Amino acid sequence: MLDGLVKWARAKSPWVCHLNCGSCNGCDIEIVAALMPRFDLERFGVLLEGSPRHADVLLATGPVTRQIKDRVIRIYEQMADPKFVIAIGTCGVSGAPFYPGYNILGGVDTAIPVDMYVPGCPARPDAISYGVLKLLATLDPQAEKLVQEIEARGDTRGLVYTPEQMAEQREDTEAARG
Amino acid sequence: MTVLYHPATVFALSLLCGWAVYLFGRALAPASRVIGGKLKTYACGENVEADSFPTAYHLYHAAFIFTLLDVMALVLGTVTGTAIVWMVAAYLLVGLVAIIILFKD
Ligand code: SF4
Numbered sequence: 001m002l003d004g005l006v007k008w009a010r011a012k013s014p015w016v017c018h019l020n021c022g023s024c025n026g027c028d029i030e031i032v033a034a035l036m037p038r039f040d041l042e043r044f045g046v047l048l049e050g051s052p053r054h055a056d057v058l059l060a061t062g063p064v065t066r067q068i069k070d071r072v073i074r075i076y077e078q079m080a081d082p083k084f085v086i087a088i089g090t091c092g093v094s095g096a097p098f099y100p101g102y103n104i105l106g107g108v109d110t111a112i113p114v115d116m117y118v119p120g121c122p123a124r125p126d127a128i129s130y131g132v133l134k135l136l137a138t139l140d141p142q143a144e145k146l147v148q149e150i151e152a153r154g155d156t157r158g159l160v161y162t163p164e165q166m167a168e169q170r171e172d173t174e175a176a177r178g
Numbered sequence: 179m180t181v182l183y184h185p186a187t188v189f190a191l192s193l194l195c196g197w198a199v200y201l202f203g204r205a206l207a208p209a210s211r212v213i214g215g216k217l218k219t220y221a222c223g224e225n226v227e228a229d230s231f232p233t234a235y236h237l238y239h240a241a242f243i244f245t246l247l248d249v250m251a252l253v254l255g256t257v258t259g260t261a262i263v264w265m266v267a268a269y270l271l272v273g274l275v276a277i278i279i280l281f282k283d
Contacts (some may be wrong), residue, residue, distance in 0.1 A: 071223030
């Protein structure tokens with residue numbers, strides 16, 4: 001019963017913290033848009049927190065620069081368990097278009113493990129909301145049902161990638177490059 | 179009934195409540211994993227060392243005297259009707275001595 005209560009509370013109040021790893025600010029503005037009343041991410045219980053100490057989900061934007069890498073790792077370590085990371089924007093996913101600049105290491109997953117990828121330059125606010133919802137779907141059957149409804153209603157391919165889908169996508173890209 | 183309102187009882191009950199909340203939190207939380215900078219001071223990802231904080235004590239005296247006065251007010255406010263007057267007076271005297279020592283230099 002306690003387990004059920006914990007799961008319910010965790011899925012219904014995911015507190016997020018935004019971390020700019022080296023983004024141009026485009027994706028950061030879209031996160032704000034996703035949280036505002038039009039897209040209203042807060043309807044899922046999401047709350048933007050100032051400190052990663054209080055957050056469950058890290059919304060990481062931008063490529064990981066050499067300068068920020070240690071800081072990103074430290075911030076991730078300082079979050080309470082269980083924690084999740086969503087890489088937002090094409091920069092957060094792969095470091096592009098700045099990769100392979102002299103100061104760029106790549107996407108967020110070059111520093112910390114990522115649970116969901118939301119590509120786009122910038123990532124669309126509805127895609128960000130969808131990414132968060134998909135993450136919640138791994139915890140909450142109600143959110144899972146909602147994701148299924150959304151997927152049945154329209155084409156959501158390419159909006160959000162799970163780590164497995166991202167690995168496949170990367171393999172395909174490598175294969176296409178030859 | 180008065181024993182329920184006694185400061186010692188209230189203190190013990192508060193302590194118990196605090197422990198209950200803490201134990202409930204411990205039961206809910208997953209096992210703690212102390213990795214890397216988990217226990218470090220959070221400073222937006224910066225690696226701060228404890229001795230890099232400048233500590234300013236100039237308001238310490240003022241803060242301490244207010245704490246003393248607060249504690250004294252609490253004790254005097256919750257004193258039971260049967261308390262002997264000289265005990266209250268002695269307590270005030272001890273408080274006064276503490277304040278004088280604080281501002282001695
Ligand atoms: S993905 Fe585009 S909008 Fe987002 S941080 Fe990178 S360059 Fe900026």
